[in-house]
Amino acid sequence: MKRASIKDIARIAGVSVATVSYVLNKKEGSRISEATQKKILEVAQSINYTPNKIAKSLKMSKSKLIGLIVADISNDFYSNIARSIEDEAMKLGYTLLIGSCDENPEKFAKLTELFSEQQVDGMIVAPVVDSDDAINKLIREEYPIVTIDRYLKNIDLPGVMINNFEISEQICNHLLLKNFDELIYVGYDTELPHLLDRQDGFDKRAEKSGTSIKRILTGIHHITEEVHQQLRDNLDLSKKTAIYFSSNKLGIAGLRYLIDNNIKVPENVSLVAFDETEAYYLFPTEVSFVRQPLEELARESVKLLDNQINSYAKEGRRVTFKAEFIERSSVE
Amino acid sequence: MKRASIKDIARIAGVSVATVSYVLNKKEGSRISEATQKKILEVAQSINYTPNKIAKSLKMSKSKLIGLIVADISNDFYSNIARSIEDEAMKLGYTLLIGSCDENPEKFAKLTELFSEQQVDGMIVAPVVDSDDAINKLIREEYPIVTIDRYLKNIDLPGVMINNFEISEQICNHLLLKNFDELIYVGYDTELPHLLDRQDGFDKRAEKSGTSIKRILTGIHHITEEVHQQLRDNLDLSKKTAIYFSSNKLGIAGLRYLIDNNIKVPENVSLVAFDETEAYYLFPTEVSFVRQPLEELARESVKLLDNQINSYAKEGRRVTFKAEFIERSSVE
DNA sequence: CTGAAAGCGCTTACAG
DNA sequence: CTGAAAGCGCTTACAG
Numbered sequence: 001m002k003r004a005s006i007k008d009i010a011r012i013a014g015v016s017v018a019t020v021s022y023v024l025n026k027k028e029g030s031r032i033s034e035a036t037q038k039k040i041l042e043v044a045q046s047i048n049y050t051p052n053k054i055a056k057s058l059k060m061s062k063s064k065l066i067g068l069i070v071a072d073i074s075n076d077f078y079s080n081i082a083r084s085i086e087d088e089a090m091k092l093g094y095t096l097l098i099g100s101c102d103e104n105p106e107k108f109a110k111l112t113e114l115f116s117e118q119q120v121d122g123m124i125v126a127p128v129v130d131s132d133d134a135i136n137k138l139i140r141e142e143y144p145i146v147t148i149d150r151y152l153k154n155i156d157l158p159g160v161m162i163n164n165f166e167i168s169e170q171i172c173n174h175l176l177l178k179n180f181d182e183l184i185y186v187g188y189d190t191e192l193p194h195l196l197d198r199q200d201g202f203d204k205r206a207e208k209s210g211t212s213i214k215r216i217l218t219g220i221h222h223i224t225e226e227v228h229q230q231l232r233d234n235l236d237l238s239k240k241t242a243i244y245f246s247s248n249k250l251g252i253a254g255l256r257y258l259i260d261n262n263i264k265v266p267e268n269v270s271l272v273a274f275d276e277t278e279a280y281y282l283f284p285t286e287v288s289f290v291r292q293p294l295e296e297l298a299r300e301s302v303k304l305l306d307n308q309i310n311s312y313a314k315e316g317r318r319v320t321f322k323a324e325f326i327e328r329s330s331v332e
Numbered sequence: 333m334k335r336a337s338i339k340d341i342a343r344i345a346g347v348s349v350a351t352v353s354y355v356l357n358k359k360e361g362s363r364i365s366e367a368t369q370k371k372i373l374e375v376a377q378s379i380n381y382t383p384n385k386i387a388k389s390l391k392m393s394k395s396k397l398i399g400l401i402v403a404d405i406s407n408d409f410y411s412n413i414a415r416s417i418e419d420e421a422m423k424l425g426y427t428l429l430i431g432s433c434d435e436n437p438e439k440f441a442k443l444t445e446l447f448s449e450q451q452v453d454g455m456i457v458a459p460v461v462d463s464d465d466a467i468n469k470l471i472r473e474e475y476p477i478v479t480i481d482r483y484l485k486n487i488d489l490p491g492v493m494i495n496n497f498e499i500s501e502q503i504c505n506h507l508l509l510k511n512f513d514e515l516i517y518v519g520y521d522t523e524l525p526h527l528l529d530r531q532d533g534f535d536k537r538a539e540k541s542g543t544s545i546k547r548i549l550t551g552i553h554h555i556t557e558e559v560h561q562q563l564r565d566n567l568d569l570s571k572k573t574a575i576y577f578s579s580n581k582l583g584i585a586g587l588r589y590l591i592d593n594n595i596k597v598p599e600n601v602s603l604v605a606f607d608e609t610e611a612y613y614l615f616p617t618e619v620s621f622v623r624q625p626l627e628e629l630a631r632e633s634v635k636l637l638d639n640q641i642n643s644y645a646k647e648g649r650r651v652t653f654k655a656e657f658i659e660r661s662s663v664e
Numbered sequence: 665c666t667g668a669a670a671g672c673g674c675t676t677a678c679a680g
Numbered sequence: 681c682t683g684a685a686a687g688c689g690c691t692t693a694c695a696g
Contacts, residue, residue, distance in 0.1 A: 005689055016667045021691060053449040055689030057386050058672045079411035086432060095446055098430045100418060114427055117385040255614050279611035282587050337673055348683045353675060387673030390688050
């Protein structure tokens with residue numbers, strides 16, 4: 001069955017397609033008689049007309065589509081962000097294309113390519129290491145872009161992020177007050193700037209104090225195994241130790257290690273994790289964690305993008321939100 | 333900056349747009365000379381040409397877009413499914429539109445409307461209660477549709493699901509062998525057929541045995557609170573009890589209740605949960621659970637949809653996959 | 665108040 | 681081997 005077009009409406013209603021278009025778009029400027037309007041609306045209804053946005057997009061050069069590129073939509077953090085972005089985008093009349101790039105610059109480039117072929121009006125992206133080329137290409141083609149969660153070292157793009165350095169500094173400070181013998185930072189062996197900030201904040205503060213600090217850095221592909229292995233090698237229960245897991249995945253891997261090895265929190269070791277996830281609430285001790293303001297990040301990212309798309313703001317800004325330290329009983 | 337079109341390539345290369353189109357699409361039928369081909373490809377490269385899929389879609393009446401409607405993309409179960417669907421869809425050249433409808437039939441209808449305006453080639457949906465009208469509309473308009481996870485009582489649609497009835501029967505059977513005084517089924521107060529199946533399988537098997545069974549059914553909006561409240565009212569620790577949580581959200585809510593109230597598993601109570609989630613692994617006891625074959629569900633759903641889109645198969649089938657019971661130590 | 669016409673960027677049957 | 685032309689479903693400046 002061929003789907004009805006405005007041509008069909010025009011034919012049945014005995015008017016021109018132009019008139020149909022005017023009525024359907026409720027343009028104020030050109031007044032169409034009440035009678036014709038009613039007629040057209042009736043016909044549209046009766047033949048079950050659905051506008052073809054693709055034709056409209058082609059004519060108008062805007063698609064009302066926005067693309068979202070994350071590392072992995074099945075990761076709690078990103079699926080929560082995606083959900084908020086979806087709601088926000090919907091409010092502004094956008095539909096969301098979603099793609100996961102697995103920290104892989106080729107996949108990232110492929111997705112930007114795909115989205116750009118689909119004529120998205122703009123993209124919200126969490127850029128990966130070595131994605132500069134793909135991003136620069138988008139910039140040359142004047143695509144509105146907003147970064148989320150992450151940012152790029154060498155390209156100044158509007159985006160949203162949290163105060164990674166400061167929150168880590170704050171966590172470290174909190175731990176220092178409790179006089180631990182040793183602090184362990186668990187993070188990724190990565191070049192992603194926002195994660196380096198997260199690490200630096202902790203490191204710098206610890207250095208100043210002179211407290212012994214160890215770093216456990218894992219690759220992104222075998223997080224669980226690597227965290228377990230390195231905790232086995234590095235965790236010395238004879239010392240009073242606190243661990244800072246700098247992401248939800250790391251936190252979950254670490255907590256699981258503690259469970260599996262019957263290490264009690266905070267009796268044997270203290271800890272703080274990053275991001276809020278349901279999993280933390282099933283751990284036998286109430287896990288202290290860093291909460292990111294997901295809705296705010298999402299809302300602002302869509303707003304920044306929409307501003308660019310409509311050129312309300314020529315140059316977007318980089319907006320930093322404050323993460324919140326939720327203190328529960330895993331530190332003692 | 334206006335983006336380059338095949339017209340630009342044609343002008344610069346000194347050929348017609350038809351020729352450009354042929355070369356860019358590598359059509360075998362019409363042979364274009366090596367020289368012209370090379371020239372066109374070079375020009376395309378040099379002006380950074382990106383095909384406008386929207387124009388192509390309009391002409392070809394297919395968009396290579398597919399829509400996915402789930403209850404909530406931030407729910408672990410759906411975000412994992414979405415991820416697999418994304419990968420699978422990508423392989424076949426489709427880009428994914430994602431929407432969450434929050435079990436709300438109006439939002440569901442809105443999303444189908446939106447997706448249909450965007451001219452998706454088909455949709456994969458987890459239909460909600462009272463979504464029959466929206467679905468019927470899509471059917472009348474001959475949209476390829478595949479249901480996932482759920483199915484509709486009154487509309488026979490191709491789709492993928494698991495053996496809800498049988499797996500619950502199997503869990504119940506497993507529990508009956510351990511001679512519990514009481515079995516508690518924790519589920520939703522809902523009309524969703526797949527969830528009723530899940531409940532029936534358990535009920536029917538329990539009835540036959542004569543073992544006392546209680547039902548805890550919650551609404552979908554305050555799961556945690558309701559589960560906690562009802563467990564408080566119904567869980568009698570003086571009896572040897574086993575609880576079956578029939579979804580990941582219910583399981584997490586229930587496990588948290590047990591943690592908060594210091595109820596030991598399996599010493600004080602036994603349990604089985606549904607779906608696999610990272611959270612189960614942080615619970616102090618190894619949680620036995622039902623694992624759904626997510627990748628298979630996703631893969632088959634995309635395959636069924638692609639078949640419909642390309643009319644490889646006129647009528648799709650409903651495919652049922654077997655869920656797997658992962659026995660760990662939470663039942664004794 | 666309404667319509668004829670051009671054009672958005674493509675594809676493809678047809679002609680040469 | 682290559683091109684002119686029609687057309688996908690819309691919008692909108694212009695004319696009447």
